[in-house]
Amino acid sequence: MNKTESKNILIKGGKIIDPVKGTEFASDIYIKDGIVAEVGKNIKAGSGMVKIDAKGLVVSPGFVDMHVHLRDPGFEDKETIESGALAAVKGGITAIACMPNTRPAIDSEHAVKYVLEKSEGAACRVYPVAAMTRGLEGKEITEMGLLSEEGAVGFSDDGKCVGDSRLMYEIMRYSTQFGLPLILHEEDILMSADGQMHEGRYSSMLGMEGISSLSDDLMIARDIILAARSGAKIHITHLSTKGGVEMIRKAKKDGIDVTCDVTPHHLFFNDSFLTSFNTNLKVKPPVRSEGDRQALVRGIKEGVIDAVASDHAPHLGTEKNTTFKLAEFGTIGLETLFSAAFSKLCIEEKMSLPGLIRLITASPAKILGIDAGKIEVGRLADITVIDTGAGKIVKREDFISKSKNSAFIGQKLQGRVVCTISRGKLIYRSD
Ligand SMILES: [Zn+2]
Numbered sequence: 506m507n508k509t510e511s512k513n514i515l516i517k518g519g520k521i522i523d524p525v526k527g528t529e530f531a532s533d534i535y536i537k538d539g540i541v542a543e544v545g546k547n548i549k550a551g552s553g554m555v556k557i558d559a560k561g562l563v564v565s566p567g568f569v570d571m572h573v574h575l576r577d578p579g580f581e582d583k584e585t586i587e588s589g590a591l592a593a594v595k596g597g598i599t600a601i602a603c604m605p606n607t608r609p610a611i612d613s614e615h616a617v618k619y620v621l622e623k624s625e626g627a628a629c630r631v632y633p634v635a636a637m638t639r640g641l642e643g644k645e646i647t648e649m650g651l652l653s654e655e656g657a658v659g660f661s662d663d664g665k666c667v668g669d670s671r672l673m674y675e676i677m678r679y680s681t682q683f684g685l686p687l688i689l690h691e692e693d694i695l696m697s698a699d700g701q702m703h704e705g706r707y708s709s710m711l712g713m714e715g716i717s718s719l720s721d722d723l724m725i726a727r728d729i730i731l732a733a734r735s736g737a738k739i740h741i742t743h744l745s746t747k748g749g750v751e752m753i754r755k756a757k758k759d760g761i762d763v764t765c766d767v768t769p770h771h772l773f774f775n776d777s778f779l780t781s782f783n784t785n786l787k788v789k790p791p792v793r794s795e796g797d798r799q800a801l802v803r804g805i806k807e808g809v810i811d812a813v814a815s816d817h818a819p820h821l822g823t824e825k826n827t828t829f830k831l832a833e834f835g836t837i838g839l840e841t842l843f844s845a846a847f848s849k850l851c852i853e854e855k856m857s858l859p860g861l862i863r864l865i866t867a868s869p870a871k872i873l874g875i876d877a878g879k880i881e882v883g884r885l886a887d888i889t890v891i892d893t894g895a896g897k898i899v900k901r902e903d904f905i906s907k908s909k910n911s912a913f914i915g916q917k918l919q920g921r922v923v924c925t926i927s928r929g930k931l932i933y934r935s936d
């Protein structure tokens with residue numbers, strides 16, 4: 506991590522990606538006092554400029570990760586707003602939306618304010634997602650109006666699913682007044698119960714309790730029905746099942762206001778990887794069957810899935826270095842978001858790079874209604890430079906996040922973030 510924080514920067518000779526138009530073009534970018542001053546050919550370097558030689562490299566708008574757990578306040582030994590933002594920038598991410606399952610939960614104006622104030626000096630922009638119900642207890646709706654006025658960009662009880670359908674319907678109807686998305690973790694908890702992994706051939710073989718794909722699908726079906734009736738804007742997060750992809754495809758066709766995202770780990774792994782008993786791969790929803798995984802990839806290619814998000818979930822070593830049954834659910838993901846998605850989608854599945862970049866820039870920015878995911882003259886620079894030709898095997902010691910529980914440790918990933926300009930400053934440059 507090289508925190509130079511230069512604000513006059515010339516990015517020379519890169520291939521710029523425009524994720525909205527889906528185009529790539531060769532150009533230089535000049536950033537003056539943190540603002541994108543010029544995009545064009547043959548811009549000359551002046552004195553006091555930091556020059557980035559981007560020949561053979563890709564220049565993208567800074568990535569947007571719409572599903573991140575920062576653990577702050579309450580669990581600062583796992584991650585803080587500051588450490589999470591730095592890990593994001595190392596992953597090329599310049600804007601993150603953080604989930605409200607902190608202690609206290611982000612369910613009050615005070616808590617939203619805390620995140621916004623504490624993130625003012627952070628390495629990247631941080632957008633709080635506020636709770637839908639008080640304490641994420643699924644009983645009482647939060648003051649969504651006040652929370653949105655304070656700066657929440659969406660509402661979620663992530664980690665939990667509101668089981669009470671009547672309450673969920675009320676939340677949806679109420680949310681239509683604010684136009685913010687409801688970000689839904691879909692899990693029928695009576696169905697998932699004590700499950701540890703995807704219910705299927707491998708859970709039977711390993712003798713582990715399974716989580717049926719029905720757990721996700723039942724709630725996705727319910728929420729699509731409720732959204733159709735209420736007119737709410739819903740976003741299904743960390744989609745994991747084939748059934749989910751099919752239901753969302755149909756709902757979109759029917760004109761229901763639904764979007765969805767998938768994580769790199771659900772695209773990368775299937776349940777056969779659990780034969781290693783790698784606790785970093787114990788995630789919720791679980792990585793599912795190869796058929797589900799392929800359906801997610803197809804969902805991306807066919808435009809059913811709108812975004813890729815990490816669901817960065819930091820946990821202490823003690824919470825993961827234990828038996829599979831006792832280990833916490835979750836993997837970190839900020840620092841591998843791009844390389845994992847790029848390896849799977851662009852290298853293996855031959856998807857276009859602008860297509861992938863859109864899923865981690867303009868598209869999630871649009872869902873959240875935030876001004877991010879583009880390179881524009883006159884705008885504070887959020888830019889990521891990538892080397893798509895570089896690859897490496899992920900090691901535990903690579904991570905700067907406070908927690909090291911990455912499902913990708915030991916995997917070879919292609920695509921490396923070379924440098925990140927975030928909030929107008931060159932914050933990260935790889936050595
Ligand atoms: Zn979740």
Ligand SMILES: [Zn+2]
Pocket residue numbers: 572574604663664816818
């Ligand atoms: Zn989550």
